[in-house]
Amino acid sequence: MKDSERIYNAEHIAGTDQRVDEPVVRTGRRFPRHQRVTITQAILLFVLVLVLCQLWLFTATLNAYLGGDNNVVWPGAIASIACLALNAGLLRYLYWLEQPAAPVQS
Amino acid sequence: MSDQRQTESKMPDSRPLDVQPKWRHDFPVDVAREEDIERRDFVKFMVLVSAAFATGQVWVVAKEMRRRGAEPDAPTALAKVSDIAVGSAHSFNYPTDHDPAILVRVDEKTFLAYHQKCTHLSCAVIPQVEQNCFFCPCHEGRFDMLTGEPTAGPPRRPLPRVKLEVRNGTIYATGVELRT
Numbered sequence: 001m002k003d004s005e006r007i008y009n010a011e012h013i014a015g016t017d018q019r020v021d022e023p024v025v026r027t028g029r030r031f032p033r034h035q036r037v038t039i040t041q042a043i044l045l046f047v048l049v050l051v052l053c054q055l056w057l058f059t060a061t062l063n064a065y066l067g068g069d070n071n072v073v074w075p076g077a078i079a080s081i082a083c084l085a086l087n088a089g090l091l092r093y094l095y096w097l098e099q100p101a102a103p104v105q106s
Numbered sequence: 107m108s109d110q111r112q113t114e115s116k117m118p119d120s121r122p123l124d125v126q127p128k129w130r131h132d133f134p135v136d137v138a139r140e141e142d143i144e145r146r147d148f149v150k151f152m153v154l155v156s157a158a159f160a161t162g163q164v165w166v167v168a169k170e171m172r173r174r175g176a177e178p179d180a181p182t183a184l185a186k187v188s189d190i191a192v193g194s195a196h197s198f199n200y201p202t203d204h205d206p207a208i209l210v211r212v213d214e215k216t217f218l219a220y221h222q223k224c225t226h227l228s229c230a231v232i233p234q235v236e237q238n239c240f241f242c243p244c245h246e247g248r249f250d251m252l253t254g255e256p257t258a259g260p261p262r263r264p265l266p267r268v269k270l271e272v273r274n275g276t277i278y279a280t281g282v283e284l285r286t
Contacts, residue, residue, distance in 0.1 A: 040145050047152045054159035065166050066225070067263050068284025073170045077163040084160040087153045094146055 030101045039097060043090045050083045057083075181271070181278045184209055184219075188275065195233045197222070200268055200279045207268050208233060208240075209277065210251065217277055219268035220254050226261040240265065254285070 031039065061076035117126055179201040190196050196209040206222040210233050220240070222230050229244035239257065240249040247259030254265040269281040 040149075044145055044149055044152075047149050047156070051152050051156050051159070054156055058159050058162050061163060061166055063263065064286060065170060066284070067286030068266075069286050070170055070174075073167055077160075077167045080160045080163040084153075084156045087156040091149055091153045094149055098146070 030097060030099075036097055040094065043094055047087050047090055050087055054080050054083050179279075179281050181280045184270075184277045184279055186276055187217075187272060190217075190277075193235045195235070198279070201282060205282075206230065207279075209268075209270075210235060212251065217270050217272070218251065219270055219279065220249075220265040221268065221282070223265075224261055225256070225263040225265060226259070231265070 057076050057080050061072055064072045117123065117130070123130070182198075182200055184198050184200075185196050190209065190211045192211050192213055194211060198207055198209060199205055200207050200219075207219055208222045208231070209217060209219040211217055212235065220231075224231050224242040224244065224247055226242065226245060226247055229242050231240040231242045231247075231249060233251070234241050235251070238251045240251060240254075242248070242259065242261065245260050247261040248257045249255065249261065249265050250257050254267055256262060256264060264285045266285065267283040268279050269283060271278045271280050
């Protein structure tokens with residue numbers, strides 16, 4: 001590895017086994033890997049729960065609609081679209097996590 | 107390159123690549139990157155599923171608006187009272203040609219009509235007057251003849267009831283009552 005690829009970055013060392021004076025590979029990410037994994041798993045879990053809520057919402061709304069109950073149609077649609085917006089926002093955040101951070105001076 | 111991989115990737119058991127089994131040398135996957143990408147792709151797929159559910163909800167709203175804008179069902183003559191014997195049934199379509207329904211004469215003065223589609227998976231229900239029920243042969247669902255409520259099998263919603271009126275010896279369908 002070239003010297004230019006090595007940096008001394010205290011942020012990357014935090015929470016790892018490496019010492020401060022030890023050169024680390026520059027990952028160019030906003031968080032160290034173990035933090036990104038935790039965030040990703042949390043987002044995955046949250047998205048799963050929201051999708052399950054949407055599934056329940058859709059079956060309940062359809063059942064009510066087919067039974068002639070119109071009161072839940074609009075609230076169900078609004079809630080489902082809100083869940084979709086939240087999911088899309090979380091996905092966008094996930095991509096943002098993977099983007100390289102601003103360069104760090106060594 | 108291999109030095110870089112060793113530094114960047116962590117094997118699942120945290121040991122260096124040199125002491126890993128042969129198959130890991132044959133398939134030198136960057137474990138760290140692969141894990142992240144797989145989960146991200148899964149989240150992307152779940153967001154697509156979420157979009158599908160939201161689209162379904164919007165579709166229900168569109169159907170509801172269309173139903174609201176439709177004109178009320180016009181009364182339709184079904185049959186003469188004298189044409190239907192006690193314990194017999196008469197098939198008809200109401201309010202459109204795509205809505206099969208069935209009229210049953212339970213006794214001298216009682217006429218009942220329901221949509222014929224089972225509320226489970228839309229199979230045609232069969233009237234069984236002697237057992238006082240409608241029977242769905244697809245999954246052995248049963249509906250009470252007097253109320254249309256499900257009594258056995260997978261259906262959970264009652265059959266939509268067709269409102270009837272008898273005028274001058276003729277039976278008219280005047281509307282449909284959807285029920286949960």
